[in-house]
């Protein structure tokens with residue numbers, strides 16, 4: 001038994017990141033400024049995208065990206081039931097009606113077949129989630145979006161650095177939103193980024209994230225280079241700090257290495273549990289991809305233990321685990337407001353009852369992982 005608690009996720013912060021934060025603090029400029037601009041530039045390069053806009057969370061990114069679609073009452077946005085509640089909340093906050101398309105039981109990603117069946121004449125957008133860092137099958141989804149003139153906002157909170165058919169997520173399609181929460185594949189403490197190829201959306205997000213201030217609007221009507229600005233909408237306070245960007249600059253440099261470490265650990269879990277009847281393991285899809293392995297999520301076979309009993313047993317042994325996710329449409333607000341209930345998305349609901357996230361982070365050692373594996377085997381066989 002471990003003397004100290006092993007969490008299921010932990011950020012890896014290098015000394016040069018710490019030095020950069022300290023340098024930022026000493027510089028006299030700690031809010032949005034040169035380091036945020038540098039981080040945005042580096043993110044745009046990494047994602048091969050014309051615009052990367054940093055915000056204080058991915059939730060803020062989803063909110064502003066969806067607001068810029070200017071949804072009208074009754075407009076529908078199709079999304080997945082296996083996601084964090086922020087995906088649904090921001091659809092509602094942007095004035096949309098969330099419509100759920102059930103998932104593919106193998107990839108745990110939104111099923112294109114179910115999306116197709118969910119499209120109505122009120123559908124305006126699709127918000128897929130690259131669950132656990134495994135890219136959604138984007139080609140057929142974008143084809144569908146083109147046919148029906150829908151915008152796709154990819155909730156890529158798990159997927160920075162993931163590849164779909166040899167292209168990095170963010171380098172094609174419409175709009176992607178990344179999260180830099182400490183549990184995600186790279187962190188700025190809290191933070192997020194929207195990447196888009198839509199110039200108009202990039203402009204709207206830049207206005208919405210900071211009080212509705214548009215310098216561009218002011219520049220159109222007056223001489224530029226003054227301290228004046230125009231407010232064109234009652235915007236939000238969603239900007240990223242340079243203190244956060246200081247961390248991000250050094251995290252991004254290590255992202256590919258983080259993913260390589262996560263992949264090696266995920267492969268060790270796959271191998272260790274391949275013949276164990278108490279777990280159903282994540283399956284690879286048949287299209288080319290690089291999994292970002294944000295999460296390693298087996299399904300617990302409830303003939304052995306319930307998922308919750310398993311998580312408690314692990315915790316008793318000083319090992320943390322995560323729950324991603326209980327399907328958010330079953331929370332009271334969503335049941336009461338949109339009439340969702342058990343049976344709305346039976347595949348995702350069943351998986352939400354059995355899924356568990358095992359410890360996975362770049363600094364997890366082989367010895368620690370072996371201990372986790374042995375402990376799990378003993379929990380199921382004792």
Ligand SMILES: *Cc1c(COP(=O)(O)O)cnc(C)c1O
Nearest residue numbers: 057058059084086157179180181
């Ligand atoms: C973490 C997460 C978010 C929210 O990210 P924040 O940066 O914490 O706002 C949104 N969607 C999914 C799928 C997430 O996992």
